[in-house]
Every structure is written in structure tokens, then in C-alpha cells.
Amino acid sequence: MKLRHAALIIILILVVDQFSKVYVKTNFYYGESYNVLSWFNITFIENEGMAWGTKIPGEYGKLFLTLFRILAVGGIGYWLWDSVEKGKSKFLITAIALIFAGALGNIIDSVLYGVMFEESTRYHLATYFSEEHYGDWFHGRVVDMFEFPIWEGKLPSWIPVWGGDDFRFFNAIFNVADFAISVGVGILIFFNKRAFAPVKLPPNVKFSNKLDEDTI
Structure with a gap:
């Protein structure tokens, strides 16, 4: 798999x-939810960038x-670059590309969104590049929106x-970035043997265990 494909x-x-983050950020009130299907909602929330909304405490935790x-x-x-150069499997390169894209997508939020947008509230829609931006460089919050309440109820006693x-x-x-990371990690786990399979040499490349007689 070539680098341009990755x-x-x-x-x-x-x-x-x-696109999905900017659209939701500028068209949804904070906490607003739109029901697409009985098991799928678009719900606008933000977090500090760690899984499940976890925060690093302290003044410089976010930075x-x-x-x-x-x-x-x-x-x-x-x-990713090294794997492409060494001709690693398509499974591995695709997985790394997905993880890279997902991580970079969330970093864009963390680096830029604090100075790009106003604060989103339950009564105010955020706009672009307002003088009243909600944060500083490297202190933006990651926009999340996909919710799948597949089943809700009481567990059996x-x-x-x-x-x-x-x-x-x-x-x-x-x-979307979180989903890309999850898919990439899933490929590495469930297709482990294919992802980390030995590199196959071209048919015309051969190695010999015999020493050249001139070197003896």
C-alpha cells in the first residue's frame, strides 16, 4: 500500500x-439532541479531550x-511512514492511517477550537472567530455528537x-475521529496476524545461505 493511499x-x-463537528457546534445548542432513529441520536456535548470526558487536574492539565x-x-x-517504506501489510497501514487521522482530528479541536468559537450554551449558538472566544490556544474542547442508546431499562434482578x-x-x-481510532485499533486486534504478517519479498529477490567461493 502506497503512502498516497494512506x-x-x-x-x-x-x-x-x-465538517460534522463545525456543523454541530454552530447549529446545535449545548446538550441539544436530535432523534434520527429510535437507537440513534445526534447529541451535542464537548469534553476536554480524554475518553469518557476525563480531565487531568491542575492549571496546566489541559495543555x-x-x-x-x-x-x-x-x-x-x-x-505509518516506516510501515509504508518497509512494505508492511495493507491491514497494518490502513489501521495506522485511521488511528493517525482520528488522533489528529481531535487535536485540531484541542488546539484551535478555543479561539475559533464562542461558548456554546443551552440558549446560545456558537459563531466563528468571535472576539468572545471561549478559550485559548491549546485549550479547546473536543466536540462529540453520535449517541447510540441501543437499549435502556432495568437490569433483571x-x-x-x-x-x-x-x-x-x-x-x-x-x-468521527473517535470512531476512526476505534476501527483502527479493532483492525490491529481482530486481524492481528494479517496486520503483522511478515513482509513478502518480490519473486525475483532471493537470498542464499551459500558463501561466495571468492570470499573463502
Whole structure:
């Protein structure tokens, strides 16, 4: 798989990811939810950039997280380039490209969105490049919107510990970038043997265990 094919995957993911985030950010009130199907909602929330809305405490927690993710994306980018150069499998290169695109998509939010948009509230729609932007460089919040409440109800009483409690599956709200990362990781897990298969040499390339007589 060539580098331009991986770049095409990355560009496609980034375009769809950023378009969906900007659209939701500028057309939905914070917390607003639109029911698409009985098991699928578009729900606008924001988080500090970690899974499940987790925050790093402290004044510089958000800045540390953003800088760490930028370094991580640099490492993933090198892994992608190295894998292409060494002729690794399409499964591996596709997975890395998806992970790279997803991580970069969320970094764009963290780096730029704080100075690009106003604060989103339940009564005010955000606009572009307002003087009253909600944050600083590297302090933006990641926009999430896809919600899949596939099942919601009380768990049977016979289930240990959680029996009788209210339960919702699936409870997370995510974005296109998160989905790309999840798919990439899924490929590495479920297609592990194909992803990390030994590189196949071209038919005309052969190695010999015999020493050249002139070197003896």
C-alpha cells in the first residue's frame, strides 16, 4: 500500500470529522439532541479531550494533554511512514492511517477550537472567530455528537451487584475521529496476524545461505 493511499484515508477522515463537528457546534445548542432513529441520536456535548470526558487536574492539565497528544501523533505518523517504506501489510497501514487521522482530528479541536468559537450554551449558538472566544490556544474542547442508546431499562434482578439498576447500552457519545481510532485499533486486534504478517519479498529477490567461493 502506497503512502498516497494512506494520505487519502487520512484526508477523508479529517474532512468528514471537521465538517460534522463545525456543523454541530454552530447549529446545535449545548446538550441539544436530535432523534434520527429510535437507537440513534445526534447529541451535542464537548469534553476536554480524554475518553469518557476525563480531565487531568491542575492549571496546566489541559495543555499537558494537548502537547502529549501532539507528540503521540508525531510518533504514529513516523510509524505509518516506516510501515509504508518497509512494505508492511495493507491491514497494518490502513489501521495506522485511521488511528493517525482520528488522533489528529481531535487535536485540531484541542488546539484551535478555543479561539475559533464562542461558548456554546443551552440558549446560545456558537459563531466563528468571535472576539468572545471561549478559550485559548491549546485549550479547546473536543466536540462529540453520535449517541447510540441501543437499549435502556432495568437490569433483571437475578444479575449480581447490578440487578434491578437502570442501565443504558450504549452510553458513550463520540465523534468521527473517535470512531476512526476505534476501527483502527479493532483492525490491529481482530486481524492481528494479517496486520503483522511478515513482509513478502518480490519473486525475483532471493537470498542464499551459500558463501561466495571468492570470499573463502
